[in-house]
Amino acid sequence: MKALGPILAVVAAIITLWYAAAVPMNIQEVLTQAERGGAVVDPEGAMTRRDVSRFALVLRNTEHLSESWSMERARLPAPHQVVKELWVSTWDEEVNGRRGIVKSGSLSNRSLIYHGSITLGATIIGFLIGSGLGILLAVGIVHSKTMDMSVMPWAIVSQTIPIVALAPMIIVVLYSIGVEGLLPKAVISAYLSFFPVVVGMVKGLRSPDAMQTDLLRTYGASKPQALWKLRLPASVPYLFASLKIGIAASLVGAIVGELPVQRGGLGARMLGGSYYGQTEQLWAALFFAAALAAILVWLIGWIERRTLRRMGVTP
Amino acid sequence: MSLVLLAIAIWVGAWAFNTWLANGRYAGRGAVRLAVPLIFGATVIVMWEIIVRGLSVPPVILPPPSRIVETLFGNLGILWPDFVQTFAKGALGGYLIGCAAALATAVLVDKFDFLRRGLLPVGNFMAALPIVGTAPILVMWFGFDWQSKAAVVIVMVFFPMLVNTVAGLRDTSAMERDLMRTYGSSYWQTLFKLRLPAALPFIFNGLKIATTLALIGAIVAEFFGSPTRGLGFRISTSVGALALDVVWAVIVVAALTGTAFYGAVAWLERRMTFWHPSQRK
Numbered sequence: 001m002k003a004l005g006p007i008l009a010v011v012a013a014i015i016t017l018w019y020a021a022a023v024p025m026n027i028q029e030v031l032t033q034a035e036r037g038g039a040v041v042d043p044e045g046a047m048t049r050r051d052v053s054r055f056a057l058v059l060r061n062t063e064h065l066s067e068s069w070s071m072e073r074a075r076l077p078a079p080h081q082v083v084k085e086l087w088v089s090t091w092d093e094e095v096n097g098r099r100g101i102v103k104s105g106s107l108s109n110r111s112l113i114y115h116g117s118i119t120l121g122a123t124i125i126g127f128l129i130g131s132g133l134g135i136l137l138a139v140g141i142v143h144s145k146t147m148d149m150s151v152m153p154w155a156i157v158s159q160t161i162p163i164v165a166l167a168p169m170i171i172v173v174l175y176s177i178g179v180e181g182l183l184p185k186a187v188i189s190a191y192l193s194f195f196p197v198v199v200g201m202v203k204g205l206r207s208p209d210a211m212q213t214d215l216l217r218t219y220g221a222s223k224p225q226a227l228w229k230l231r232l233p234a235s236v237p238y239l240f241a242s243l244k245i246g247i248a249a250s251l252v253g254a255i256v257g258e259l260p261v262q263r264g265g266l267g268a269r270m271l272g273g274s275y276y277g278q279t280e281q282l283w284a285a286l287f288f289a290a291a292l293a294a295i296l297v298w299l300i301g302w303i304e305r306r307t308l309r310r311m312g313v314t315p
Numbered sequence: 316m317s318l319v320l321l322a323i324a325i326w327v328g329a330w331a332f333n334t335w336l337a338n339g340r341y342a343g344r345g346a347v348r349l350a351v352p353l354i355f356g357a358t359v360i361v362m363w364e365i366i367v368r369g370l371s372v373p374p375v376i377l378p379p380p381s382r383i384v385e386t387l388f389g390n391l392g393i394l395w396p397d398f399v400q401t402f403a404k405g406a407l408g409g410y411l412i413g414c415a416a417a418l419a420t421a422v423l424v425d426k427f428d429f430l431r432r433g434l435l436p437v438g439n440f441m442a443a444l445p446i447v448g449t450a451p452i453l454v455m456w457f458g459f460d461w462q463s464k465a466a467v468v469i470v471m472v473f474f475p476m477l478v479n480t481v482a483g484l485r486d487t488s489a490m491e492r493d494l495m496r497t498y499g500s501s502y503w504q505t506l507f508k509l510r511l512p513a514a515l516p517f518i519f520n521g522l523k524i525a526t527t528l529a530l531i532g533a534i535v536a537e538f539f540g541s542p543t544r545g546l547g548f549r550i551s552t553s554v555g556a557l558a559l560d561v562v563w564a565v566i567v568v569a570a571l572t573g574t575a576f577y578g579a580v581a582w583l584e585r586r587m588t589f590w591h592p593s594q595r596k
Contacts (some may be wrong), residue, residue, distance in 0.1 A: 006433030014437075025456075075456065146334040149348065150355030160577035161570040162530040164447075165546070168538070168554045169562045173376055176557075244443070252445045259538050260554065266448075274451030274539055282451055290444045297443045 018079055019069065024054040025076035026068045031057065033071070034064045077280045085280040086112070086287060109264065112288045118265040119254045120292060122182050126189020127250040131243060133190070134197030141198070142205040142231065143223065155198045163192060167253065168260040175261065185257035185265070192253035193246030200242025204235025233311065240304035247296045255289060266292075318369025322362045329358040378560040387564040393549070394568055401546040402572050404461035405533035409468025414525060417473045418518070421480035422506065435481060442474040450536040459540045467536040472525035479524070483517025484510050516591050519584040526576045530569065 031049060035041045042060045043049060049057060058065065069078035077085075089112045094100040099108035107114035137155075141148045167188045174184040208230050216226045258267030266289045273282030308314045333351050341347050360380050366372075367379040374382065387394070424430045450467045457463035487510055495505045511518075537547025546565050553561040 003432060003436070006429050006431075007436050008433075009429070010433035010437050145342070146330065146337040146351075149337045149342075149351040150333050151352075153352040154356065157574055160527055161573045162527060162534050164531050165534050165550055165566055165569050168551055169559065169566075172554045172557070173559070177376060248443045248445070252447055255445055255448060256535055256538070260551070270448055270451050271539065274455060277455075279452070279455070286448045286452070289448050293444050294440065 015079055018076075022074070022076045022078045023065055023068045024058050026071050026074045027054050027057045027061070027065075029071055029074065030064055030067045031061055034061075034067065039064065073277050073279055075279065077283055081280055082283040082287060085284040089281070089284055090288075112266075112269070112284060115264055115266050115269045115285070116288055116292055118182075119185075119251070119258065119267065119289070122185035122254040122257065122265070123189050123247070123250045123292075123296070125182065126186035126191075126253060127193050127247050129186065130190030130193035130250065131197045131246050134194045134242075134246075135201050135239070137194075137198050138201030138205055139227065141202050143227075152202065155195055158195050159199065163195075164188075164253065164256050166191070167256045171257055171260045180261070181263075184261075185254045188257040189250035189253040192249040196242045196245045196249060197239075200238045200245075201235055204238025205231045207238065208234045236307060236311065237304075237313065240300060240307070243304075244297050244300050247300055248293055251289070251293050251296065316369065318365050322365040322369065325365070326358060326362055329354055375557045375559055378563060382560050383563040383567065386560040387567055390561065390564060393544075394564065396544045397546050397549050397565070398568055398572065400461060400542070400544045401464070401533050401537065402530070402576075405464030405536070405545070406468055406529040406576075408461065409465035409532065410472055410525060410529040412465065413469035413472035413529075414476050414522060416469065417476035417521070418480055420473075421477050421484060424477070424481055425484040426502075431481065435478065438474045438477045438481075442478055446471050446474075447532065447535050450532070451539045454536060454539045459542050464533045464536045464541075464545075468529045468532040471528045471532040475524045475528065476518075476521040479517045479521030480514060483514025486517060487513045515588045516584075516593065519580065519588060522580050523577060523584070526580055527573060530573050530576065534569065 028046070028049060031041045032046045035044070035046070041049075041064070043052065068074075069081070071077070074081070089110065093108050093111040094113060095102050097103070097108050097110070099110060101107050107117065137147075137151070141152055170188055170191075171184045174180070174187065205227075212230060212234075213226065216230055221229070254265070255267035255270070258265035259271055261268075266285050269285040270282055270289075273279065273285060305314070333354055336342065336347050336351055336354075339347075363377075364379045364381055367377055378386075420434075424434050447467070449470055453466040453470070454463045457466050491509060491513070492505065495509050500508070534547040534550070537545045538551050541548040546569055549565045550562055553559070553565070
């Protein structure tokens with residue numbers, strides 16, 4: 001509980017700052033709307049106001065400022081508008097909407113739950129493929145000196161490359177050979193989560209020290225036995241650390257993978273929001289993606305704590 | 316078909332040669348350590364070339380490496396402005412501003428325990444989020460040119476950098492701090508002479524993570540709108556035109572840039588933290 005106070009204070013400060021920032025950010029549109037409604041605005045005319053600084057406009061038109069937090073399509077929607085949009089596009093749309101799950105039996109294509117589930121599916125499948133292959137490659141690297149020396153440097157170098165740049169091409173190429181839907185996005189997700197897992201797992205599988213490997217040798221343990229009984233258990237803390245990085249990367253991969261082909265998903269929702277100036281929709285999608293990332297990372301952390309406790313690593 | 320068999324033969328041959336090198340007498344030598352991955356990389360490229368030609372894969376699916384290199388050198392006139400736009404302006408500008416801001420914030424956070432306990436969990440949380448999603452918003456605010464890309468990069472590098480620097484600033488022992496106190500040194504003297512140098516390995520860790528994030532941010536932000544140049548712009552338009560050789564050439568540029576950027580920061584780290592155990596030979 002002692003830790004909660006400062007966090008809440010910081011979050012409250014961020015929200016206050018957000019409300020304060022919304023005033024100068026939205027002032028142009030607020031004044032344009034007020035002038036259209038017949039109010040007297042200083043200076044007159046949207047064109048003349050464009051050359052005046054935002055802060056000067058705020059100071060000269062204090063009586064219109066209350067509108068800043070209830071604008072539609074605001075440059076910066078206020079926090080409560082985003083929260084309302086989140087509510088409307090999740091619960092409200094599904095329960096009360098004509099297309100919602102209650103009335104139509106399937107998720108509404110306007111709701112964030114629908115788009116989030118598309119992104120989540122690609123993320124999870126990609127993550128499982130990527131981390132599975134990553135673990136296999138790490139096992140290979142630890143056991144074969146040839147693989148270690150030839151593949152490992154490339155795995156490390158690949159961490160410095162903006163792999164996400166490949167995403168649009170992977171989507172389009174797979175589309176042109178007839179693969180579409182979930183799989184192309186999952187491929188990108190897998191690709192992004194693959195290398196962190198390889199690097200982390202190699203470190204983990206090598207973490208047993210000479211004394212422990214010597215002990216297994218005196219027992220006459222075979223290589224598979226050493227792998228199952230010593231190396232894999234010892235690598236678990238490293239594995240979870242890289243899985244957390246991997247799943248966050250997977251989610252980014254799935255979102256970026258949704259940009260080129262507009263077939264639903266949080267990435268498509270964000271791009272749509274930015275094309276049509278639906279800023280509330282954009283912010284809501286962003287927060288939904290953030291919540292999704294937080295939940296996924298927390299879930300892995302939870303599994304990590306359970307596993308480590310069962311293994312007796314932590315009390 | 317015979318070309319595919321040839322590719323497989325080359326693969327087996329190169330792998331056997333690498334195995335011989337890796338398990339041989341000279342495996343520890345620097346030259347061998349360098350040669351083995353290079354042979355592996357070269358084999359992959361040669362196989363790619365031969366298989367694409369052997370199976371006559373259409374270039375709209377996978378162009379052969381020779382054609383990518385040809386395109387790369389043939390289009391240097393286009394790719395150079397793209398590189399300047401994305402890396403020199405967007406990524407590097409945002410990187411410098413973001414890292415400097417994070418450093419300053421970290422010193423502030425470190426000075427006030429309340430801030431540390433409040434901002435650090437928030438920063439840790441933010442570092443795991445898909446911050447790339449802020450790109451459309453920032454592009455809307457700051458326009459299509461490099462300023463919006465720099466803004467995305469700032470947001471992306473800020474939190475990993477902050478978390479690392481704060482961790483680094485706490486990495487001094489009580490004995491070292493006591494020594495500074497017996498010297499009668501002020502807060503700023505302790506900061507500049509003891510704590511910041513001691514934090515350098517952590518700061519460089521953050522700087523290295525941030526290099527990749529900076530390029531990713533600058534490229535992805537261009538997918539949401541950009542002037543008619545930039546690596547991300549080139550990728551998205553060339554993908555649309557199915558000019559995959561251009562896309563691959565851009566990816567080669569991006570990969571080389573990313574590796575060189577990381578390498579430069581790593582080189583700086585070796586020069587500045589030569590005293591740290593992890594850098595000693």
